[in-house]
Amino acid sequence: xIQLTQSPSFLSASVGDRVTITxxxxxxxxxxxxxxxxxxxKAPKLLIYAASTLQSGVPSRFSGSGSGTEFTLxxxxxxxxxxxxxxxxxxxxxxxxLTFGGGTKVExx
Amino acid sequence: QVQLxxxxxGLVKPSQTLSLTCTxxxxxxxxxxxxxxxxxxxxxKGLEWIGRIYTSGSTNYNPSLKSRVTIxxxxxxxxxxxxxxxxTAADTAVYYCARGDLVTMDLDYWGQGTLVTVSS
Numbered sequence: 001x002i003q004l005t006q007s008p009s010f011l012s013a014s015v016g017d018r019v020t021i022t023x024x025x026x027x028x029x030x031x032x033x034x035x036x037x038x039x040x041x042k043a044p045k046l047l048i049y050a051a052s053t054l055q056s057g058v059p060s061r062f063s064g065s066g067s068g069t070e071f072t073l074x075x076x077x078x079x080x081x082x083x084x085x086x087x088x089x090x091x092x093x094x095x096x097x098l099t100f101g102g103g104t105k106v107e108x109x
Numbered sequence: 110q111v112q113l114x115x116x117x118x119g120l121v122k123p124s125q126t127l128s129l130t131c132t133x134x135x136x137x138x139x140x141x142x143x144x145x146x147x148x149x150x151x152x153x154k155g156l157e158w159i160g161r162i163y164t165s166g167s168t169n170y171n172p173s174l175k176s177r178v179t180i181x182x183x184x185x186x187x188x189x190x191x192x193x194x195x196x197t198a199a200d201t202a203v204y205y206c207a208r209g210d211l212v213t214m215d216l217d218y219w220g221q222g223t224l225v226t227v228s229s
Contacts, residue, residue, distance in 0.1 A: 032213055032214045034213070036216075043220065043222050044216070044219060096169045098214070103155045
């Protein structure tokens, strides 16, 4: 099975900082890699799909890139509302199963 | 606007079966463009995918849960359901239902989640 490893698992940053989160796959995967944001007590929210496509309504300060085994989520200028936990997700081909990364918690410095 | 809402008992006894239903509104569950999924999250931990169902009734399950999970769909009620048998305290979690895109495979709409506690 393909494993997704996110780094860092915890990140302390200030408003206005540029933040990059990495998601590494244990083997090459398709570009059907998604990123989600989750705030405490809330359901995850889709930010990025197909590795780099911004979901409708998501601010343009969020961007995604990558292919193969390494993918990144970048927040160009961190805003107060961006402090949350972020997860990557992909679909294994066989057996067909969705997999989530372990999460990256972004906290205020 | 598509909305999903989980419903079911918040407390289940050990060894019993957890049963949850997800009601979809604002769109038809029969749309061939989507699949319907269950995900769970223990307190303070990450997301764990449980399984998914297509409108055809075909299913895929997390291999680690496969022996205990059944997901079904009722298109007449615009609902899909989760049954997890032989539960233990380790199954205590917030359970989410979500809609998945068949092309890009992401989960674009989620329910608010429902906490299920396994305890006697």
